[in-house]
Amino acid sequence: MAKSHMKLGGIPDNLSHCSEIKSILLHQNKLVGRIPIHLSSLSKLVWLNLGRNNLNGNIPPSLGNLSSLVHLYIPDNNLEGSIPDELGRLVKLEFLWIFLNNLSGLIPPSIYNLSSIVGFSAVGNLLHGNLPPNLGLTLPNLNYLFLGQNAFRGPIPVSLPNASRLTQVDFSSNNFSGPVPANFGRLHDLIFFKLADNKLGGGEGDNDLIFLTSLINSSCLEVLDVVYNQLRGTLPATISNLSTHLTSLGLGANPISGSIPTDINNLFNLNRLYIFETFITGTISVGIGKLQNLEGLVLYSNRLSGQIPSSIGNITGLVRLTLFQNRLQGSIPSSLGNCRRLNVLGLLRNKLNGTIPKEVFSIPSLVGLRVGENSWVGSLPLEVGNLKQLNELWVDHNNLTGEIPSVLGNCVSLKILQLSNNFFEGVIPLSLSNLKDIRSLDLSYNNLSGQIPKVLEKLPYLQYLDLSYNDLEGEIPIQGIFKNASAFSVLGNNKLCGGIPQLRLPVCPKKASKKHGRSISRRVIFSVIGTVLGLILLLFLFSTLYWARRRARKKPLPASFLEGQFLNVSYADLFKATGEFSSDSLIGEGSYGSVFKGILDRDETLVAVKVLNLQRHGASRSFLAECEALRNIWHRNVVKIITACSSIDFKGNDFKVIVFEYMPNGSxxxxxxxxxxxxxxxxxxxxxxxxxxxxxxxxxxxxxxxxxxxxxxxxxxxxxxxxxxxxxxxxxxxxxxxxxxxxxxxxxxxxxxxxxxxxxxxxxxxxxxxxxxxxxxxxxxxxxxxxxxxxxxxxxxxxxxxxxxxxxxxxxxxxxxxxxxxxxxxxxxxxxxxxxxxxxxxx
Missing domain, CATH: 1.10.510.10 (Transferase(Phosphotransferase) domain 1)
Structure with a gap:
């Protein structure tokens, strides 16, 4: 192959001389440039694979001259423009793989008439338009149809199940609307059925879930995902009769009611069960513990009640358990300690009580533990020091007592430590200086005493520190985070002094010399007498102060997004804060929504409320991307997120917002x-x-x-x-x-x-x-x-x-x-x- 006959890094020009060639396999070679037109002269070519390169430009219409072509693979490049209508002349074509490019426009009607097509994937492009109603009739040999991550709209063709060989369907992340056809159960060999992130359902009545019952006949089904749609109705008990091969079942983020069937354990091969942000009620069945292959159990933001069944401890391979924002009662079963692979445990905002079992703190793989806003009592178990991989620990807004364990310094991977609004006492442990990766530390609203340890100055990544409303005393450090008044708070500690000038605290008294020792001793004696008298008065006011303190405990927390666990702000709160989202409050508009200025009643905080326009394609993904990106970000030059809300407005429509710190000088x-x-x-x-x-x-x-x-x-x-x-x-x-x-x-x-x-x-x-x-x-x-x-x-x-x-x-x-x-x-x-x-x- 002469160098003069080829482009540098491109497809060789002299391939056109190989008139007998049947296969060209050049995938994953970092090729650049355009697909050469001269390839169209290779009349005997059966297999053309140019995938996973850096090719650009259009798909040459001349490829339609390759009359013998059976396999055309050009995915994961930088191709743009439309799909050539001329490809419809490839009457022997069985596989057309064009996913992960920048192709736009409509799919030409000629492609839908290629009856030989077995597999067609256009995932991750910019294609749009409606699918033809006779799609299942014109493509009878179709096995694989992947159209996810585009902008297709309209209904899913009722004729599609007529392509009886269909085994895998991916229509996720589009704008498909209307009902899911109830005849997909005719596809007995269906394996993969993914319709997530569309606008399906939402019609008259509550019959959007009929298709689930029809899928009982699809005995090979392994993946069923319909999260983030508008499907309404009662969850049919028949989902327990779906294929026993089912490994992933996603029904979340739909206005579904009813309860989780007690015999859900029939689906014994389930690896992921995602039923979140619904109106599901009832209890978590004891039979859930028979799902031995389960790794992800995600049931947050529902209306589940009752206790967490101890049988969950039988699922020893469990990696993620998120049950937050339900109505669960009782305690955490100690059997959960058997789940030695558990990474994430989210139980925030329930009605759990009792003590936190030490077995939970003995799970070495825990990365995120969030059990705040319940009614826990007792002390924080010393076993917490075993969690060397822990990134987040949230036990805020409970009734925990005792000292903050010094063994927390062993949790060297901690980025967020949230202990606020409890009754912790004693001094701040010096061992917290071992948390070199800590970003956020909140010890506010406790009974901590003593001085602020100067070692906190040396925490290199600490960006948020709240020590407010304790009984701390002495001089405030001035280095590290203590140089930035907006990054830390010491409000409500009346015995503190010094610090940076912005704090406007009294200057700390100089240490007295020895010759004044006798005078100081007298002052100490008088101070002790004054303290005793003050304690008598304090006892008299104790009960009043106690309840005032508890009422003050609910304050905005720094945002952290561990499995979407947002602060408890409702649509009604934001509706009021923004003057009913009035035009007077509007301060900006963007690609996926509008931004309003508002004031939250809870502490009169001035905020910017970003309301997602869920009618805009990609808005839901933008919401999730922003939450995911900001979940562990704490930096003075990144806008601070206060809370997020994923709810339903007064008209029953989906409603998603992110609330940020207000920036008065705009953009x-x-x-x-x-x-x-x-x-x-x-x-x-x-x-x-x-x-x-x-x-x-x-x-x-x-x-x-x-x-x-x-x-x-x-x-x-x-x-x-x-x-x-x-x-x-x-x-x-x-x-x-x-x-x-x-x-x-x-x-x-x-x-x-x-x-x-x-x-x-x-x-x-x-x-x-x-x-x-x-x-x-x-x-x-x-x-x-x-x-x-x-x-x-x-x-x-x-x-x-x-x-x-x-x-x-x-x-x-x-x-x-x-x-x-x-x-x-x-x-x-x-x-x-x-x-x-x-x-x-x-x-």
């Missing part, structure tokens, strides 16, 4: 490109202000990329997503398109974001995103470079500001004032961003 976009804000003129930003803001954004990105437990890629960095507080400090916001790098390859039902398609806003999008590239830190770096240009040149990225011969770093250095790049971006490597041969910039 950077308005300061850069608007001469008028409201009724007054916007003052221009000076160079120093711009430098500070650029440093703020760089700090946020550096944290997201390198210091989060799971690196976060923002994917939509632009001036309108940079918000400014009272002090003009910049905060990065809007994580609706964010991606967690650890799950970039995930294709499970829990992965609500896609790494395909165009992510971001025009002008700020890294070129590889526009060509279907995967999420990357360098993509954010590219957007940051564009942001710098916009901040310091005053031009929009859509202006003609690029030059073909320059890399992004070179152009940033050329356009910005001298020395700026070294100041604002010492850690983010802009030199890694280079132009393509055609002058386009690419990471």
């Amino acid at each position: 950077l976009e308005k300061w850069l490109h608007s001469n008028v804000r409201g009724q007054y003129e916007t003052p221009s930003l000076n160079l120093i202000q711009r430098l500070h803001m650029a440093i703020d954004v760089a700090s946020a990105l550096e944290y997201l990329h390198h210091h989060c437990s799971t690196p976060v890629v923002h994917r939509d960095l632009k001036p309108s997503n940079v918000l400014l507080d009272d002090d003009m400090c910049a905060h990065v916001s809007d994580f609706g398109l964010a991606k967690l790098l650890s799950d970039a390859a995930s294709n499970t039902s829990q992965d609500q974001t896609s790494s395909t398609g165009i992510k971001g806003s025009f002008g700020h999008i890294p070129p590889e995103y526009g060509m279907g590239g995967k999420a990357s830190k360098s993509g954010d770096v590219y957007s940051y470079g564009i942001l710098l240009l916009e901040m310091f040149t005053g031009k929009r990225p859509t202006d003609d500001i690029f030059k073909d011969s320059l890399s992004l770093r070179q152009f940033v250095e050329t356009a910005l004032p001298d020395g700026v790049i070294e100041i604002v971006d010492p850690r983010l490597l802009l030199e890694d961003v280079q132009p393509l041969n055609n002058g386009e910039l690419k990471c």
